[in-house]
Structures are given as structure tokens and as C-alpha cells.
Amino acid sequence: MLQIFAGLATGGIYASLALALVMIYQATHLVNFAQGEMAMFTTYIAWSLINAGMGYWPAFLLTVGVAFVLGVLIERIVIRPVENAPVLAVVVVFIGLLVILNSLAGWIFTYTIKSFPSPFPAELPFGIRLVSPHQLGAIGVTIVVLALLYAFFRFTPLGLAMRASAQNPASSRLVGIRVGWMLALGWGLAAAVGAVAGMMVAPIVYLDPNMMSGTLLYAFAAALLGGIESPGGAVVGGLIVGVLENVLGAFVIGNELKLVVALVVIVGVLLVKPSGVFGKTHVSRV
Amino acid sequence: MTKRTLSILILVLAIACVLPFVLTSYRTFQAALVLVYAIALLGLNILTGYNGQISLGHGAFYAIGAYCAAILMDQAGCPYWATIPVAGAVCLLAGFLFGLPALRLEGLYLALATFALGVSMPQLLKYHLIEKWTGGVQGIVITKPNAPAFLAKAGLALSPDQWLYFFVLAVAVAMFLIGWNLVRGRIGRALIAIRDHHIAAEVMGINTALYKSLAFGVSAMFTGVAGALGAIAVQFVAPDSFNVFLSITLLVGVVVGGLASLSGALYGALFIQFVPNIADELSKAAPWAIFGVFLIGFIYLMPSGVAGAVRLAIERGHHRRSTR
Numbered sequence: 001m002l003q004i005f006a007g008l009a010t011g012g013i014y015a016s017l018a019l020a021l022v023m024i025y026q027a028t029h030l031v032n033f034a035q036g037e038m039a040m041f042t043t044y045i046a047w048s049l050i051n052a053g054m055g056y057w058p059a060f061l062l063t064v065g066v067a068f069v070l071g072v073l074i075e076r077i078v079i080r081p082v083e084n085a086p087v088l089a090v091v092v093v094f095i096g097l098l099v100i101l102n103s104l105a106g107w108i109f110t111y112t113i114k115s116f117p118s119p120f121p122a123e124l125p126f127g128i129r130l131v132s133p134h135q136l137g138a139i140g141v142t143i144v145v146l147a148l149l150y151a152f153f154r155f156t157p158l159g160l161a162m163r164a165s166a167q168n169p170a171s172s173r174l175v176g177i178r179v180g181w182m183l184a185l186g187w188g189l190a191a192a193v194g195a196v197a198g199m200m201v202a203p204i205v206y207l208d209p210n211m212m213s214g215t216l217l218y219a220f221a222a223a224l225l226g227g228i229e230s231p232g233g234a235v236v237g238g239l240i241v242g243v244l245e246n247v248l249g250a251f252v253i254g255n256e257l258k259l260v261v262a263l264v265v266i267v268g269v270l271l272v273k274p275s276g277v278f279g280k281t282h283v284s285r286v
Numbered sequence: 287m288t289k290r291t292l293s294i295l296i297l298v299l300a301i302a303c304v305l306p307f308v309l310t311s312y313r314t315f316q317a318a319l320v321l322v323y324a325i326a327l328l329g330l331n332i333l334t335g336y337n338g339q340i341s342l343g344h345g346a347f348y349a350i351g352a353y354c355a356a357i358l359m360d361q362a363g364c365p366y367w368a369t370i371p372v373a374g375a376v377c378l379l380a381g382f383l384f385g386l387p388a389l390r391l392e393g394l395y396l397a398l399a400t401f402a403l404g405v406s407m408p409q410l411l412k413y414h415l416i417e418k419w420t421g422g423v424q425g426i427v428i429t430k431p432n433a434p435a436f437l438a439k440a441g442l443a444l445s446p447d448q449w450l451y452f453f454v455l456a457v458a459v460a461m462f463l464i465g466w467n468l469v470r471g472r473i474g475r476a477l478i479a480i481r482d483h484h485i486a487a488e489v490m491g492i493n494t495a496l497y498k499s500l501a502f503g504v505s506a507m508f509t510g511v512a513g514a515l516g517a518i519a520v521q522f523v524a525p526d527s528f529n530v531f532l533s534i535t536l537l538v539g540v541v542v543g544g545l546a547s548l549s550g551a552l553y554g555a556l557f558i559q560f561v562p563n564i565a566d567e568l569s570k571a572a573p574w575a576i577f578g579v580f581l582i583g584f585i586y587l588m589p590s591g592v593a594g595a596v597r598l599a600i601e602r603g604h605h606r607r608s609t610r
Binding site: 030031033078081082085087088089091092093095096097098099100102103104106107111213214217220221224257258259260262263266267270271274 | 334338340342387390391393394395397398399401402403405406409410413530531534537541545569570572573574575577578579580581582585586589
């Protein structure tokens with residue numbers, strides 16, 4: 001039972017990173033390998049802000065804003081030139097981005113492991129021991145982020161324009177939507193969501209430049225499991241992967257093989273049902 | 287192969303044979319590592335460059351090859367040279383098996399699956415049930431081979447570093463010959479056809495499934511052989527030296543050297559061996575920042591890599607001479 005709750009909590013974090021991946025996939029049909037490192041880098045920014053004496057929540061909001069700008073800039077400067085390039089070129093650029101962000105973080109903030117504060121109280125009221133406050137808080141934050149995103153895409157004109165340009169860029173351009181900027185906005189939003197995930201996971205795994213490689217893998221697994229095109233699926237997938245990882249890690253295979261769970265989920269989903277549980281199957285014309 | 291390329295090749299080989307007698311033993315060791323990387327890059331290039339399948343997890347096959355060699359030498363007392371074909375065979379099988387499910391994956395998804403393989407490999411190697419053989423986190427220490435006695439009797443006394451270099455050179459020449467034969471003929475054309483248009487290739491009667499998984503297997507075999515040689519050269523294997531950054535290093539080498547080019551493997555190997563050494567003096571993080579910048583820069587500015595640039599320069603030279 002305890003493991004299931006812990007799994008739900010970490011699953012919530014995977015879900016938010018998976019959400020970021022899904023958002024970029026929806027907008028560009030690309031899987032961002034640098035998503036984890038972007039989240040890591042922005043978490044370092046939050047850490048510096050807090051260390052400089054800022055309160056947690058102001059730093060949190062500021063970091064989300066900085067992440068948004070960073071995402072937009074990366075799309076404009078780095079991704080734009082390879083927009084129509086073959087897949088290999090795009091993947092290589094993502095990998096390049098990954099190692100640059102990773103080493104920049106190491107360069108600026110050093111490789112020593114840092115602890116990151118949790119915004120939630122140390123103990124729950126009423127002596128509840130089933131789940132730690134941070135885990136509960138992380139789930140709550142994930143739900144809030146999901147609800148905000150849903151509202152944004154469903155109810156605002158900008159969200160509608162973004163959905164339109166992802167689904168049918170040519171027609172969207174014809175009705176006057178600036179598709180290029182919609183892509184950049186999508187990147188910005190994804191980076192912001194990733195930053196939230198980074199700040200939620202940092203108190204658990206501690207802050208170091210390589211903290212995200214495992215989380216990113218679980219997020220991939222979650223996104224694929226839920227269907228790479230379905231935001232709701234990404235959240236469900238994240239929770240499933242989180243529970244699976246914790247339960248299997250505790251009772252079946254031990255902690256050392258946890259990452260292999262992600263590998264098995266990824267390969268398994270891609271083989272059995274590449275579109276994921278909630279995804280649509282695509283038929284392409286030859 | 288024209289007469290000119292043949293003479294260039296012989297010249298390069300002659301220089302390669304003289305190198306260990308003029309370099310210090312540390313430089314000789316580094317040169318051996320360059321050849322090891324070149325073999326691994328050749329393998330990755332067959333898969334990514336010629337067949338168009340992206341692999342972000344070739345470090346895993348390098349690791350399997352290295353562990354094969356180390357375990358055989360450590361547990362079974364195998365002679366070092368006998369471990370090379372075994373490592374190659376094991377990786378051929380492993381690559382082929384991983385290539386079978388990979389058949390259904392294309393482009394991005396294959397990159398994802400292989401990325402997962404690369405990230406989770408160190409954990410697999412640390413698994414406690416196989417610790418008896420792999421040595422767990424500590425890894426395995428192996429001894430460096432000495433030059434065989436008959437060479438010394440013949441009056442050619444080689445230091446272990448020099449002998450190792452020549453051993454690696456011999457394997458590298460053999461592997462390059464295999465690779466060259468593979469890509470210049472029917473099989474190579476089939477691989478390229480699948481890369482360029484897999485439906486058209488299938489219509490022309492190419493068994494795409496077989497060729498793609500075979501390409502995966504052969505590519506893993508090359509990388510595994512390189513891994514075994516690397517383990518013997520470094521005399522040590524440990525799970526954390528085979529992390530995902532090794533796979534990324536190999537990708538850097540292929541992109542910088544030049545996709546779909548045999549000579550590119552050598553340029554790429556020189557790059558990934560020496561550039562980090564130079565950049566290390568700047569900062570611990572600098573090599574990776576430089577790798578990343580080079581990766582993106584090459585994709586933007588020089589997608590055919592160093593090999594492509596060299597080819598272009600030679601062609602321009604020809605052109606100028608013929609028009610004069």
C-alpha cells in the first residue's frame with residue numbers, strides 16, 4: 001500500500017515531464033530528448049534564486065517564467081533551422097542540446113550534489129503516515145498543472161490557435177495564425193511544465209546535473225504508454241509507470257533494476273501497441 | 287578503388303606502422319584507442335549512416351563486448367586474442383535480437399528505444415545475480431598482454447603498449463576490409479536503398495526485415511569487437527564507464543567524421559579521442575559543451591562531416607586542374 005502511494009507520487013512527477021514531452025510532440029511531432037536537461041537546468045535556476053534569499057513560491061513562479069522564455073528561445077534559435085530536416089539531424093540536434101545543457105549546469109553550478117527544499121510542511125496533520133507531505137503536494141501540483149493546461153487549450157483563443165496549428169499547419173496559416181510562433185509558444189509551455197516537474201522531483205533525487213536521466217526515461221515510458229499524442233494518457237501513463245516502478249522495485253526485482261522497468265515498458269509498448277493505450281492509430285498514405 | 291586511393295591507403299598504413307616507434311608509450315596507447323574507436327564508429331556508421339537506423343545506445347554493445355572479453359580472461363583464463371571473435375559473435379547475436387523488435391520502430395521511436403537501452407545498461411551490468419562474473423560496481427581488472435615470445439627471439443622486442451597497438455591495428459585493418467566489402471557490393475546497395483526509400487526497396491525485392499536486423503547485428507558486432515579491444519587496452523571494465531554518454535560520444539564521432547563514409551570513422555575517432563583531452567584543460571565540463579556545439583554545428587554547416595569536406599576539397603582540386 002505504502003509503495004503504491006509512493007508510486008503515485010513519483011508517478012505524478014513523471015506525468016508532468018511526460019506532459020511536457022507530449023506537448024512538444026503534439027506541436028512538432030518530435031520527441032525532445034533534451035526535455036530532462038531543460039528541466040534540470042531550470043531547477044538550478046530556482047535553486048540559485050532560493051539561495052539568493054528569495055522565498056520559495058516567488059522563486060517558483062519566476063523560474064517557470066524563465067523556463068518559458070528559455071523554451072521559446074531554444075525553439076527560435078536552435079530548433080528552427082532543422083524544422084524540415086531528416087529525423088536523424090533533429091535527433092542529433094536534441095542530443096547536442098542535451099549535452100550542452102548538462103555540461104553548462106556542471107560548469108556553472110559544479111557537480112556536487114545539492115539538496116533542494118520542499119515547499120510543503122514536514123509533517124501532515126492528524127498524524128497521517130501513509131504518504132509524505134511532499135509526495136501529496138507533488139500530486140496536487142501535477143493536478144493543478146494539468147487542469148491549467150486543459151483550461152488553456154480548451155477555453156482560450158490562443159490555445160485553440162495552438163491546437164489548430166499543430167493539427168493542420170497549412171490551413172491554420174491560411175486563417176491567419178502565425179504557426180511558427182505557435183510552435184515557439186508550445187516549446188515555452190513545455191519548458192515551463194518541465195521546470196515544475198524538475199522542482200518537484202529535486203527534493204527526492206537531489207540536485208545534480210545528471211539527476212534527470214532516469215526521470216526522463218520514465219517520462220518517455222509514461223508518454224508512450226499513454227499514447228504520445230494524448231495529454232490525459234501521459235498523466236495516466238505516468239501514474240502507472242510510477243506505481244509499477246515502486247512496486248516492482250520493492251517486491252520483485254529490487255532497486256538496482258528499476259531503470260530496466262522503463263526500458264521494458266518502452267520496448268514493450270512500441271512493439272505491442274505503438275500508439276499507446278489512449279492514442280489514435282495513424283494510417284499514412286504511400 | 288583507383289590507383290590513387292590505393293597508394294594513399296598504403297601510405298597511411300605505412301605511417302600507422304611507424305607510429306609506435308616514434309611516439310611515447312602513452313601516445314602509442316592513445317593511438318591504439320583511436321583505432322578502437324574507429325572500429326566502433328565503423329559499426330555505428332553501417333547502421334546509422336548506410337542503413338539510416340538511429341542508435342543512441344551503441345555504448346551498450348560496446349559494453350557487452352568489453353565485458354565478454356573481461357569475463358573470458360578473468361574467469362575462464364582465455365588468451366586475450368581469443369576473446370575478440372567471441373565478443374564479436376555475442377554482440378552479433380545481441381544486436382540481431384535487439385534489431386528484431388527494432389524492425390517495427392522507425393526514426394524517432396528507434397532512437398527512443400535505443401536511448402533507453404543505453405541509459406539502463408549500467409544498471410543491468412550492476413545486477414547482483416550476475417555479480418559473480420561481472421564484479422558488480424567494482425568491475426573487473428585484467429592484465430595487459432605482453433608481446434609474444436617469438437617476436438623477441440626474432441630480434442624485435444616490443445613493449446606491451448607497442449604490441450597492443452599492432453594487435454589493434456591488425457584487427458582494425460581486418461574490420462575495415464570487412465566493412466568495405468560489405469558496403470561496396472550488393473548488400474551495401476540494399477542497405478542504402480532501404481535508407482533512402484524503404485518501400486521502393488521492398489518493391490524491388492529486397493528483404494527489408496532481414497537486412498535491417500542484420501545491419502543491426504553486424505553493426506553491434508563491430509562495436510562489440512571494439513569494446514573487447516578497448517577493455518584489453520584499458521585493462522579495466524566497470525559499469526559506470528559504459529553510461530549513456532559513451533553512446534553519445536559514438537554518435538558525435540559518426541556525425542563529425544561523416545555519415546555513410548568509411549574514412550569518416552577514422553576522422554571521428556581522432557576527434558573523440560583528442561578533442562576532450564585538449565578541452566579538459568579548460569574545465570571538467572568543457573569537453574561535453576564542445577561536443578554539443580560540434581554536434582549542432584556539424585548538422586547545420588557540414589552535414590557530411592569531415593569526410594565529406596575532404597571529398598569536396600579533393601574534387602575541387604581535380605576540377606581546377608582539369609579546367610586549367
